[in-house]
Amino acid sequence: MKALCVVRLLLAFAAVCVPYLAAASPKRGVEYFTNLEVVTQDGETVRFYDDLIKDKVVVVSFIFTSCTDMCPINTARMTQVADVLGDALGKNVFFVSISVDPENDTPEKMRAFADAFYNGPGWTFVTGSPENLKTISYQLGNREEKRSDHINEIILGNDRTGEWARNTPFNEPERLATIIQEMDPEWRMETVIPPDQFLTLDDLRRYQVSADPGQVLFRKLCSGCHTVGVGDRVGPDLLGISERRDEEWIKRYIRDPAAVRQSNDLAAIELGLRYGGVRMPNLGLSENDATDLITYLNGQADNIARARAEAVAQQDHHAPVQPGNQNDTSDAAGQPHH
Ligand code: HEC
Structure with a gap:
């Protein structure tokens, strides 16, 4: 059953990669995203908008740590995007992965999940009070009640320009990195990444x-x-x-x-x-x-x-010819015999 779901999901969201959180909508600020308190994987309490979104380019995903199908795959795909972004992650762009199961996802569990994928700056794994997370997730487009039905798209946003879009983590990592980069008119990465093919x-x-x-x-x-x-x-x-x-x-x-x-x-x-x-x-x-x-x-x-x-x-x-080289025991492939 699960397996079939995954394939269906892949098909469903590989097909939609259109920015449809209305690109040119008015800026969504603190009123929209709220400054409700959330807790990071380091156990630190922060305000959602001011500390994680304000003035930043962000990539938001939804996860829960006991998830056995899509969340680890999505997170792994984001890790590949992080690899392409390199030093820009934590400087020009920030990842935020929000728990859809805050009842069970303690900061410690979020930490263990985070550590399995990435150790570096710029990626916050967020849990906290279920009410707060529900409100925040709703505003970001995850309106499912059941944790297993949570959306598997990623949300890309530039708070400064007010541009928000959805995409899929199954986009090619290089392509996603370029799309993220393009959300920020001021940000030019040193090396231009050729747009890779988008695969469905x-x-x-x-x-x-x-x-x-x-x-x-x-x-x-x-x-x-x-x-x-x-x-x-x-x-x-x-x-x-x-x-x-x-x-x-x-x-x-x-x-x-x-x-x-x-x-x-x-x-x-x-x-x-x-x-x-x-x-x-x-x-x-x-x-x-x-x-x-x-x-x-x-x-x-x-x-x-x-x-x-x-x-x-x-x-x-x-290599310089060694005395006794005629007794060399290397085979044809050059691998010495032991
Ligand atoms: C989200 C991460 C993740 C993804 C995606 C993933 N794996 Fe794995 N894989 C693991 C982990 C973790 C293990 C270690 C055992 C475990 O926890 O299941 C593993 C174990 C394995 C093993 C056993 C390795 C051994 O040394 O015996 C094989 C084979 C394997 N994976 C193949 C694949 C293939 C092929 C794919 C893609 C179709 C894949 N995996 C996708 C995380 C992943």
């Missing part, structure tokens, strides 16, 4: 004939939390995953991590202990999607192994 799930399906489908899926759904050969992020680095794990296991895990966890699978339990902050969400992927992803991950592992072998070969080539 329909595009994804079309891509399957033209591009490596596993790569497209990976970039869109996994890369906020996983890298291949760069190191652990929210989840483990996936380089060489097929050597560590059985492919059937990987497939099952990619398709329904919660089910594997609940089956008392030792590997899953161990992973759960190691990556405490956030659980891998259920992404609603098909058997074919999982196969494509594994093919992509294996291809990446091969590419990296080849690149490393070439680098080693290059080094050997440039």
Whole structure:
């Protein structure tokens, strides 16, 4: 059920990316957003408008820390935007993620959730009294009563110009960074980012004939939390995953991590202990999607192994000839035997 919901959600909001919080409306100030008190992930009490919105360019999202589907994915996507924005986050633009479950989301839980994704300035995770958060969320466009129905769009705003818009975290991170940048006429980033293609799930399906489908899926759904050969992020680095794990296991895990966890699978339990902050969400992927992803991950592992072998070969080539080099035991790929 959940899985289907996710796919439906993806389809629904990938299609709408039109600024429809009325771009040129009169400035929405403290009367609109209110100065109700909220509590940050550091346990600090702040006033919503004056401390988080006033005079800033902001990106607002809605989350709850026990969410197992969209919120971690959205937050991971925002982390990718944060990567593109670099130093500008905390200087030119500020992220605000608001809990839709303040009854359960203590500042400590918000802190743990935040830490799993990002450690740096400019991103406030907000909880507080349920009444205050409800009012604030309502004004920002989240009018759902149930926490699981909360909107999955992000709200972009420039308080100085009064420009507000909605967008989807599934927009390409580079594209989103550009859109955010463009909200501020005074702000020019040093490097101009070429507007990347905007991908919808329909595009994804079309891509399957033209591009490596596993790569497209990976970039869109996994890369906020996983890298291949760069190191652990929210989840483990996936380089060489097929050597560590059985492919059937990987497939099952990619398709329904919660089910594997609940089956008392030792590997899953161990992973759960190691990556405490956030659980891998259920992404609603098909058997074919999982196969494509594994093919992509294996291809990446091969590419990296080849690149490393070439680098080693290059080094050997440039190294001064050592006495006894004719007994060199390197194999054809340049990898020394041990
Ligand atoms: C919101 C973050 C998030 C997203 C998005 C995500 N994962 Fe994960 N993934 C995790 C975490 C955290 C773990 C560690 C175990 C756990 O908590 O489930 C994990 C574990 C895994 C594992 C097991 C790794 C191992 O060392 O055994 C695989 C395989 C995996 N993820 C693949 C994927 C793929 C493929 C995608 C995209 C389709 C994806 N994940 C999307 C967070 C994420």
